[in-house]
Structures are given as C-alpha cells and as structure tokens.
Amino acid sequence: MTNMMSYGLEIGQMLLALALAPGLVGLVRWLKARLQNRLGAPPWQPYLELRKWLAKDVVMSTNASWIFQATPYIVFGSTVTVTLLVPLIATPIAFDAVGDLLVVVYLLLLGTFFLALAGLDAGTAFGGMGASREMTIAAIAEPTIALSISGLAIGSGSTNLGQILTTTLTDPAAAISPSHFLAFAALFIVVLAETGRLPIDNPATHLELTMIHEAMILEYSGRYLALIEWASWTKFLLFLSLLANLFVPWGMATLVTLPTLALATAAWIGKLILLASAIALLETRVAKLRLFRVPELLSLSFVLALLAVTSSLVLK
Amino acid sequence: MMQTLFLLTICAYSLGALGAILGGRGQLGRSLVGALAAIGATAGLLLGLTVIFTGQSFTAFVPALLPVGGGLALRLDPLGAFFLSVIGVVAIPASLYGIAYNEIYESERGSLRLLGAMFNLFLLAMSLVTLADNVFTFLLMWEGMSLTSYFLVITESDEAETIRAGNWYIAVTHVGVAFLVAAFLMLTGNASGAFSDLRVHASNLSPLARDLVFLLTLLGFGSKAGIIPLHVWLPRAHPAAPSYVSALMSGVMIKLGIYGLLRVALDFLGGGPAWWGVLVLVVGSVSAVLGVLYALMEHDLKRLLAYHSVENIGIILMGIGAGLLFHSYGSMSLAVLGLVGGLYHTLNHASFKGLLFLGAGSVLHATGTRNMEEMGGLMKRMPWTALFFLIGAAAISALPPLNGFVSEWLVFQALLKGLNIPGIEAAIAMPLAVGMLALTSGLAAACFVKAFGITFLAMPRSHEAESARESPLLMRIGMGMLAAICVVLGPGAIAVIPLLSRILVGLGGLAEVPVSLTEGVSLQVPTSSSQIALPTLALALLLAIGSIPVILKLLRVNFRLRRSESWGCGLTELTPRMEYTATAFAEPLRRVFAELYRPSKELTIDTHPESKYFVQSIAYRSEITPWFDRMLYTPLLHLIGYIANKIRRLQSGLVHLYLLYLALALMGLIFASRWIER
Numbered sequence: 001m002t003n004m005m006s007y008g009l010e011i012g013q014m015l016l017a018l019a020l021a022p023g024l025v026g027l028v029r030w031l032k033a034r035l036q037n038r039l040g041a042p043p044w045q046p047y048l049e050l051r052k053w054l055a056k057d058v059v060m061s062t063n064a065s066w067i068f069q070a071t072p073y074i075v076f077g078s079t080v081t082v083t084l085l086v087p088l089i090a091t092p093i094a095f096d097a098v099g100d101l102l103v104v105v106y107l108l109l110l111g112t113f114f115l116a117l118a119g120l121d122a123g124t125a126f127g128g129m130g131a132s133r134e135m136t137i138a139a140i141a142e143p144t145i146a147l148s149i150s151g152l153a154i155g156s157g158s159t160n161l162g163q164i165l166t167t168t169l170t171d172p173a174a175a176i177s178p179s180h181f182l183a184f185a186a187l188f189i190v191v192l193a194e195t196g197r198l199p200i201d202n203p204a205t206h207l208e209l210t211m212i213h214e215a216m217i218l219e220y221s222g223r224y225l226a227l228i229e230w231a232s233w234t235k236f237l238l239f240l241s242l243l244a245n246l247f248v249p250w251g252m253a254t255l256v257t258l259p260t261l262a263l264a265t266a267a268w269i270g271k272l273i274l275l276a277s278a279i280a281l282l283e284t285r286v287a288k289l290r291l292f293r294v295p296e297l298l299s300l301s302f303v304l305a306l307l308a309v310t311s312s313l314v315l316k
Numbered sequence: 317m318m319q320t321l322f323l324l325t326i327c328a329y330s331l332g333a334l335g336a337i338l339g340g341r342g343q344l345g346r347s348l349v350g351a352l353a354a355i356g357a358t359a360g361l362l363l364g365l366t367v368i369f370t371g372q373s374f375t376a377f378v379p380a381l382l383p384v385g386g387g388l389a390l391r392l393d394p395l396g397a398f399f400l401s402v403i404g405v406v407a408i409p410a411s412l413y414g415i416a417y418n419e420i421y422e423s424e425r426g427s428l429r430l431l432g433a434m435f436n437l438f439l440l441a442m443s444l445v446t447l448a449d450n451v452f453t454f455l456l457m458w459e460g461m462s463l464t465s466y467f468l469v470i471t472e473s474d475e476a477e478t479i480r481a482g483n484w485y486i487a488v489t490h491v492g493v494a495f496l497v498a499a500f501l502m503l504t505g506n507a508s509g510a511f512s513d514l515r516v517h518a519s520n521l522s523p524l525a526r527d528l529v530f531l532l533t534l535l536g537f538g539s540k541a542g543i544i545p546l547h548v549w550l551p552r553a554h555p556a557a558p559s560y561v562s563a564l565m566s567g568v569m570i571k572l573g574i575y576g577l578l579r580v581a582l583d584f585l586g587g588g589p590a591w592w593g594v595l596v597l598v599v600g601s602v603s604a605v606l607g608v609l610y611a612l613m614e615h616d617l618k619r620l621l622a623y624h625s626v627e628n629i630g631i632i633l634m635g636i637g638a639g640l641l642f643h644s645y646g647s648m649s650l651a652v653l654g655l656v657g658g659l660y661h662t663l664n665h666a667s668f669k670g671l672l673f674l675g676a677g678s679v680l681h682a683t684g685t686r687n688m689e690e691m692g693g694l695m696k697r698m699p700w701t702a703l704f705f706l707i708g709a710a711a712i713s714a715l716p717p718l719n720g721f722v723s724e725w726l727v728f729q730a731l732l733k734g735l736n737i738p739g740i741e742a743a744i745a746m747p748l749a750v751g752m753l754a755l756t757s758g759l760a761a762a763c764f765v766k767a768f769g770i771t772f773l774a775m776p777r778s779h780e781a782e783s784a785r786e787s788p789l790l791m792r793i794g795m796g797m798l799a800a801i802c803v804v805l806g807p808g809a810i811a812v813i814p815l816l817s818r819i820l821v822g823l824g825g826l827a828e829v830p831v832s833l834t835e836g837v838s839l840q841v842p843t844s845s846s847q848i849a850l851p852t853l854a855l856a857l858l859l860a861i862g863s864i865p866v867i868l869k870l871l872r873v874n875f876r877l878r879r880s881e882s883w884g885c886g887l888t889e890l891t892p893r894m895e896y897t898a899t900a901f902a903e904p905l906r907r908v909f910a911e912l913y914r915p916s917k918e919l920t921i922d923t924h925p926e927s928k929y930f931v932q933s934i935a936y937r938s939e940i941t942p943w944f945d946r947m948l949y950t951p952l953l954h955l956i957g958y959i960a961n962k963i964r965r966l967q968s969g970l971v972h973l974y975l976l977y978l979a980l981a982l983m984g985l986i987f988a989s990r991w992i993e994r
Contacts, residue, residue, distance in 0.1 A: 054868075054871075054873045054874065055873075055874050056874060057874060057876045057877070057878055058876065058877045058878065059877075059878045059879075059880050060877055060878070060879055060880070061879075061880065061881065061882040061883075062879050062880065062881060062882070063693075063774050063775050063882055063890075064773075064882075065695040065696060065702075065772075065773060066695075067695070067706075067773060073861050073864050073865065074861055076860075076861075076864055077857060077860035077861030077862075077864060078857060078860070078861075080860040080864075081853070081856050081857050081860050084856060095852075095856075097847050097848075097849055098848065098849045098852045098853050098856070099716075099848055099849075099853050100846050100847070100848055102725055102728060102848075103716055103725075103848055103853065106714060106715060106716050106721055107716055107857075109713075109715065109758075109761060110710075110715045110716065112761075113710065113713060113715060113761055113764075113765060116765040116769070117765055117768060117769050117773065120765070120769035120770070120773045120774055120896065120901075121769075121773045121774060122774065122882045123692075123773075123774030123775045123882055123890060123892075123894075123895050124882045124883065124884065124890065124894075124895075125894055125895070125896055126885075127896070128769075128895065128896020128900065128901060129896065129900075131765060131769065131896070131901070132766075132896065132900065132901040132902070132903070132904055133904055135761065135762035135765050135766075136762060136904040136905050136908065138758055138761065138762070139755065139758030139759045139761065139762045139905070140755075140758070140908065141758070142754040142755055142757065142758030143750075143751035143752070143754045143755045143758070144751075145754065146728070146750050146751060146753070146754030147747055147750055147751050147754070149732075150731075150732050150735060150747060150750050153732050153846075154735055154736075157733075157736075158846045159728075159729070159732065159846045160846055160847060163846075218883070219882060219883065222874065222876075222877075223868060223873050223874065223875070227864070291904065292904075292907055292908070295908045302751065305751075306747055306748070306751070309735065309743075309747040310743050310744060310747060313735060313742075313743035313747075314743060
C-alpha cells in the first residue's frame with residue numbers, strides 16, 4: 001500500500017463515516033416508525049435537520065463560559081479523530097499504530113467529559129441532571145468496555161484494531177468460540193448505553209424528566225447543536241461499525257484496489273443496515289428502564305464480559 | 317559538578333530554613349525563603365536528572381558527623397534519582413506559589429517563621445530520603461520528613477479540626493515507622509546497616525523471614541503511601557495543611573512510600589513469590605476503587621483531592637503489583653512494563669495532583685471556603701486558575717492526549733498481558749483488575765466533571781464566590797508550570813519512558829528493555845504488540861478541532877451568536893438555588909453504590925398541629941461514614957482507650973514505686989539480653 005493511497009483511504013473513510021451517520025440514524029428512526037405503524041419521517045430527515053441548525057443563530061446563556069463554546073468543537077473533533085482510528089472498510093489502515101481500542105474509548109470519553117461540563121455550564125437543573133446521569137452511565141459502562149477489549153486482545157496479544165482484525169480474518173476457527181458471542185453480547189449492551197438508545201436512554205424524548213443525553217444538550221442551538229448532534233450520530237455509526245467489524249470482520253478489504261474497496265463498502269453498509277434494523281426492532285419491543293435499574297443491566301453486561309474473558313482463558 | 321549540585325541543594329534548603337527563623341516575614345522575607353526553597357529544588361532536580369541521564373550513581377562525600385549506626389551515608393542511584401526529580405518537579409512551582417500564598421499567614425494566624433523553616437526542612441528531609449544509603453540515614457530522614465510535615469499540617473492550629481488531623485497523621489505515621497524499624501532490623505541482622513550489605517544479607521534470609529520483611533514493609537510504606545485501610549490520615553491531614561504543602565504531601569511525599577516499597581521488595585529482596593505481586597495488585601485495586609468512590613461523595617474540594625490521591629496510589633500499585641507478579645514468573649520485560657507504568661504514573665500523578673491542589677488553594681485563597689456547594693461561576697472571575705484546574709482535571713481523568721492517559725494505558729497493557737499467565741487464579745484476578753482500573757478511571761472522570769463543573773461553572777452560589785478575584789501572579793506561575801508539564805508529559809512520554817526503563821536496570825535482576833520507537837513517534841511496548849503514537853494523535857486531535865470553525869466559515873454557516881438568559885422552563889428568573897449541586901450530581905452514583913456507602917438518613921417533618929397535610933418545615937440530614945472508620949478505627953480507638961485506662965493504675969505518683977519499676981525493667985532487660993545471646 002503506497003503512502004498516498006493509505007492516507008487517501010483514511011480521509012475517504014472519515015468523510016464516508018461523517019456523510020453516512022445522519023442517514024443511519026434516519027434509517028433507524030424510519031424503521032422504528034414503520035414497525036410501530038407510523039408513517040415516520042423519511043430516512044434523510046437528519047440531513048435536513050443539520051441544514052436547518054447550521055442556518056440558525058446560536059443562543060447562548062449569559063451564565064455560560066467559553067467551555068460552552070469550545071465543547072461542540074472538542075466533541076466533534078474527537079469524534080472525527082476516532083473515525084481515523086477505526087478501520088471501517090479496509091484493514092490495516094495507516095493510522096492503526098496511532099491509536100488502539102483504548103485510545104478510541106478514551107477519546108470518546110473526552111467528548112463526554114466536555115459535554116457534561118457544558119451541561120453544567122448554563123446553570124439549569126436539566127443540564128446538571130443530564131450531566132450527572134451521563135457521567136454515571138459512562139463510568140459504570142467503562143469496566144465492560146475494558147473487559148471486552150481484553151477479551152478481544154487475548155487472541156492477537158494486541159489492543160490495536162488492525163492486529164485484532166487480522167488475527168480474526170486469518171484464523172476464523174479461533175474467533176468463533178463461546179467467548180466471542182459472550183463478548184459481543186456484553187459490548188452490544190454497552191453500545192446501547194454509550195449511544196443513548198433504549199432501554200437506557202430514549203433518543204426520541206424531549207423535555208421529559210427521564211432524558212439523559214437530551215437534557216445535557218438542552219441549552220444548545222444553531223451550529224453548536226448541529227455539531228453535537230452530528231458527532232453523536234457519528235459516534236453511533238462508529239460503535240455499530242466496531243460491533244460489526246470486530247466480531248464479523250469478513251468482507252473487509254485487505255488490499256486497496258477499487259473493486260475490493262467497493263465490495264467492502266457495500267459489505268460494511270450491509271452490516272450497518274442489519275445492526276440498525278436490529279436496534280430499531282429492539283427499540284420497538286422494550287420500554288425504557290428506570291434510571292436506577294440501568295446499573296443492573298450494565299452489571300449483567302459486565303458479567304458477560306468477565307465470562308467471555310475467563311472462558312477464553314480457560315478454554316485456551 | 318554533581319557534588320556542587322548536591323551541596324547547593326543542602327545549602328539552599330538550610331539557608332532557607334535559617335532565614336525563615338531569623339526573618340521570613342513581609343514581602344522580602346517570604347520571597348527569600350521561597351526562592352531558596354526553589355533553588356534547592358532546582359538543584360535537586362538537576363542532580364536527579366544528571367544521574368538518570370548518565371546512569372551513574374553519585375556518592376556524596378559526607379564528613380563523619382554522626383558516628384551512630386554507621387553514620388550518614390548518602391548515595392544516589394537512578395531509582396532514587398527518579399524520585400528526587402519528582403520532588404523537584406512539584407517543589408519548584410510549590411515554593412514559588414507559596415511566596416504569594418503565605419501572605420494570608422502574615423497576620424497572627426499561624427507562625428510564618430515555623431512554616432517557612434519547616435517547609436525547607438521538609439524538602440531537605442524528603443530529598444535526603446532518596447539519597448540515604450544506610451538504614452540509619454534512611455530512618456532518620458524518614459522520621460524527619462514525617463515530623464516536619466506534621467508541623468506543616470498543623471500550621472492553622474487555631475482550628476480544632478486541624479489539631480485532630482495532625483494527631484491522626486502523627487499516630488498513623490508512627491505505627492508505620494514501627495513496622496519499618498522491625499522490617500529493617502530483620503533485614504540488617506548482624507550485618508552493618510549499609511544498603512549494599514542489606515542486599516547480600518537479604519539473600520541469606522529464610523523464605524519465611526523474607527515474606528515477613530515484605531509484609532512489614534508493605535504495611536510500613538503503605539501507611540505513608542495511603543493504601544486502604546491505612547489511609548485514614550490522608551483525607552484529614554492533606555486538606556488541613558496550607559495548599560502548596562498539600563500539593564507536596566499528596567504529589568510527592570506519599571510517593572516516597574512507593575520508593576521504599578520498590579527499594580526493599582525489588583532492590584534488597586530481589587523480588588519474591590507470585591503472591592507478593594498479587595497482594596500488591598489487590599491492595600492497589602481496592603485502594604483505587606474505594607478511593608475514587610469516597611472522593612465522589614466529598615464536597616470539600618481538598619478532601620476530594622486527597623481521596624483521589626488514595627485512588628492514584630492504587631493505580632500506581634496496580635502497575636507495580638503486575639510488575640512484581642511478572643518478575644516472579646521470570647518474564648523480565650513484562651515486569652519492566654508494569655513497573656514503568658507504575659513509575660510513570662508516579663511522575664504524572666505528582667504533576668497533576670500538585671496542580672490540582674495548587675488550583676484548589678487558589679480557589680480557597682479567593683473564596684475562603686473549601687465547600688464546593690458555596691462556589692460556582694469562578695470561571696469568569698478566575699480564568700487562569702480555571703484553565704489550569706481544567707487541565708489538571710482532564711489529566712487525572714486519563715483523557716488523551718494528556719499524561720494521565722499514557723500511564724493508565726501502560727498499566728492497562730501490563731494487566732492485559734497478565735491474562736497470559738497460566739493458572740486459574742490469574743484467569744480470575746487479572747480480568748477483575750482490568751475491570752477495577754476501568755471503573756476507577758470512569759468514576760474519576762465523573763468526579764472531576766463534578767469538581768470542575770460545580771466549582772467553576774454556572775452561577776456563583778455564595779457572596780464569597782461572587783466577589784472572588786484572580787490569584788496573584790506568582791501563584792498563577794506555579795500552576796502554569798505544572799499545567800505545562802501535564803500537557804508535555806502526554807506526547808512527551810515517548811522520550812520519558814525509555815529513561816524509566818533504564819532506571820530499573822539492575823534492580824532485582826532486571827535488564828534494560830528497549831522500548832521501540834517506530835518512526836520516531838510511536839510508542840511500542842516491549843513484548844506487547846500494542847502501540848500508540850501520542851504526538852501524532854495530539855496533532856490529529858488539534859487539527860480536527862481547529863479546522864472545524866475554518867470549514868464552517870468556508871461553508872458560510874450562520875456565525876451569529878446571541879446572549880440570553882438560560883431557559884428556565886417558564887420561570888422568569890433562575891437563581892443559584894435552582895442549580896444542580898455537588899450532592900445532586902453524585903446522587904445517582906450514591907444510589908448505585910448504596911450498599912457500600914450505607915448513608916445515614918434523618919428526616920424530620922414538622923406539620924401543622926391542625927392537619928398533617930400542612931407541612932411547616934422539613935429537615936433532612938444524610939451522612940456517610942466510611943466503613944473503615946466505622947468497622948476498624950472506632951473499635952480500635954475504643955480498645956486503645958480501654959487499655960490506656962487500665963495502664964493508668966501504674967501511675968501512682970509515688971517515687972519509690974517508680975524506682976521499683978526502674979529496677980524491674982533493668983532486671984528484665986538483663987535477662988532478656990542473656991536469653992537472646994544464647
């Protein structure tokens with residue numbers, strides 16, 4: 001792989017992720033509406049929302065400081081950096097040695113950290129409530145993420161995504177094991193928590209006492225809101241891609257030629273649509289959990305991850 | 317050259333102490349005392365760096381002043397040099413900061429003379445602990461460090477709370493010293509107290525004696541480092557001390573416990589069986605998780621930071637425990653990985669905890685309170701302090717690309733590698749340790765959103781916070797230096813980590829492990845194929861963040877901004893009373909971990925005598941008593957009190973009875989010595 005091409009691939013996958021993220025969220029919303037016998041907004045509605053927000057004025061609280069203004073850029077910037085680190089359609093990528101899975105997780109935590117600060121910045125009760133809940137869930141979800149990462153790292157001995165993927169691709173027999181499925185289940189629950197989906201948080205909610213992510217960003221408007229929402233949609237896409245590629249890497253391109261890349265992109269989008277449908281189905285079937293029941297769900301995911309790691313150690 | 321630096325360190329601190337006793341008041345006096353401390357710290361830092369870079373130990377020439385126990389012997393090897401450098405990194409900014417901070421003690425509150433003298437002597441004693449080359453010198457300097465810091469803790473002795481904190485500190489520290497004396501006596505045996513003899517003698521000890529020495533040192537040094545449950549003095553004493561002293565105590569002094577542990581367990585004993593490592597790992601994990609959980613419930617800004625010191629000592633010990641475990645299995649390069657993680661976290665914690673304590677001191681200086689519930693809105697009133705505190709908060713929350721992330725990444729990698737250790741115990745212990753470390757860092761992030769958000773953001777919650785002013789220049793310089801170090805040590809890890817692995821060479825048979833620096837920027841850990849490139853990552857992050865506004869401008873996005881009141885759900889005005897409080901912020905986590913906290917609740921509702929539906933007043937009180945206070949220390953204190961009461965009967969006040977005691981004690985000693993001889 002020549003340097004030019006690999007960097008081109010990096011930029012390409014970043015732009016692709018950013019471009020597809022609103023569509024993916026729109027698709028989930030549309031599917032959910034159809035499953036619930038509603039007509040629903042078309043899947044491209046999020047693009048229109050982005051355009052609308054980017055055209056509007058920003059209204060900023062007089063209480064707020066520069067944290068409020070810097071946060072959208074930090075959140076969006078850290079998410080964009082993550083799109084460079086996660087192999088989406090091809091592996092290994094040029095930035096593979098720049099950051100491993102831990103860097104991915106902690107970069108996303110950087111965004112959450114600043115969002116929570118911005119939630120407190122306006123001095124409203126809603127913002128504080130959202131910030132407090134978001135950080136609680138982020139903190140409790142952290143052990144599961146770390147354990148799933150360890151489970152994935154056992155095989156290849158590395159936390160770098162490229163290495164993990166290559167190991168799974170070259171030795172599929174080793175990958176298909178009980179621990180593989182357990183780790184997938186654990187990570188799936190955590191992805192729901194991290195991206196604010198049902199049953200942990202309701203993305204469709206607005207102005208309810210149960211909201212988490214929405215409460216935190218309630219004071220945002222205009223281009224700031226556009227950046228934050230776009231970043232959170234991209235985060236959703238990234239987590240689904242991680243789920244898809246880490247556990248079912250087949251279909252990813254290992255050579256950079258136009259046909260293989262086109263095929264890999266198609267496979268990736270197909271996997272995303274599959275996962276998105278699963279989430280839409282799940283969200284029509286389950287109700288939101290009470291906030292204080294969420295830790296139980298997350299400890300379940302922790303136990304799953306722990307089982308995944310120990311079983312793979314015992315079976316090794 | 318090295319001798320000059322050494323003499324400069326000693327002289328500057330001594331002159332500083334002397335100057336403080338003679339003068340030390342007023343602008344000039346304070347500046348002189350602080351400047352001398354800063355010079356001493358700089359010389360110490362340079363000396364440490366020289367030894368680390370050249371890799372050659374430095375033996376100081378000391379005249380035989382004290383003929384007892386082999387006299388003073390001072391020698392600086394790379395391990396000691398690392399800790400001497402850590403002292404310098406925090407002591408320089410803290411001394412400068414102290415010059416301005418000490419102004420509040422110009423009035424009668426506390427004695428500036430004592431404070432200045434003890435501060436310099438404290439730094440001197442700490443530096444000499446790292447230089448000590450025989451048991452006598454080590455214990456002397458260790459005790460000196462404890463006593464001087466005790467006097468620093470009780471600086472504000474007009475408050476009963478401070479005196480009580482000092483009592484806790486002096487009691488726990490002396491229990492620790494008792495363990496250390498026992499450990500060193502066993503190590504020394506019939507040999508001289510010189511450290512080189514100890515290494516030889518330690519190899520002749522029976523396995524049981526080695527285990528005992530290890531346990532005693534873990535307890536003794538652990539009480540100084542603040543491992544749970546020996547940490548009780550820490551959240552009491554650190555907040556009571558002047559803030560820049562807290563920075564030194566939390567940032568540096570407790571790290572010398574880590575130094576001692578490494579010195580004895582790895583250098584003298586040369587490593588041990590696997591359970592040593594497992595024990596250190598377990599102690600570290602428990603300290604980390606419980607430390608951060610109790611920090612979350614604190615609303616006293618400095619106590620919160622003190623509990624975070626317990627947490628971070630836990631993380632350091634997790635790295636060191638993993639290192640000792642690998643060492644026992646003979647995987648030396650992995651041992652280096654764990655130990656380097658622990659050592660790097662030691663340096664990082666010194667820088668960001670020092671910074672955070674200086675920041676908290678700056679807030680205390682401006683508002684006169686440590687209670688977070690009375691703060692808020694300081695971002696606009698103290699922009700520099702806020703920025704520096706934010707950097708410290710992000711670093712301690714292990715957010716990339718700052719330094720806290722790098723060391724936690726190293727410890728993570730060590731623990732992940734631990735999964736490959738055979739045996740069912742490792743298959744259970746290691747994943748749990750990984751989970752604990754992750755939980756710790758997640759909770760730390762939550763805690764620092766609370767600490768920064770409630771203190772600096774939104775509206776001021778009290779009159780004091782409203783009229784707060786930015787701190788003087790010297791205090792800002794002190795904080796700025798440490799903030800810069802936190803930022804540099806992130807991407808700069810590339811340069812530091814090879815040095816750290818060189819420090820460990822020769823300790824317990826560890827060889828140098830090359831940390832490969834692929835393409836000059838990427839950090840590849842030995843025997844692990846994981847790698848990260850922090851400089852590139854930092855650059856990518858900055859580029860991504862910086863280019864967004866430019867791209868938005870190019871896209872001709874609407875850039876207008878209006879200021880308006882916060883949306884109050886239809887209320888006409890938001891008051892500070894409606895803001896989220898620190899207690900409210902931590903409430904979900906308090907509920908999640910209710911089983912651990914077991915908060916006491918007291919609810920009193922006064923109703924109207926006519927009807928219970930008309931409530932006149934509601935009083936609600938809830939308190940959390942840490943379980944080790946409740947389960948361990950309260951019964952212990954009762955027991956000690958009971959025994960003391962019994963022993964009091966001996967004190968009759970009759971002189972001839974005392975003479976009898978003397979004679980009995982003497983006879984007892986003679987018999988005992990005869991018995992031991994045989």
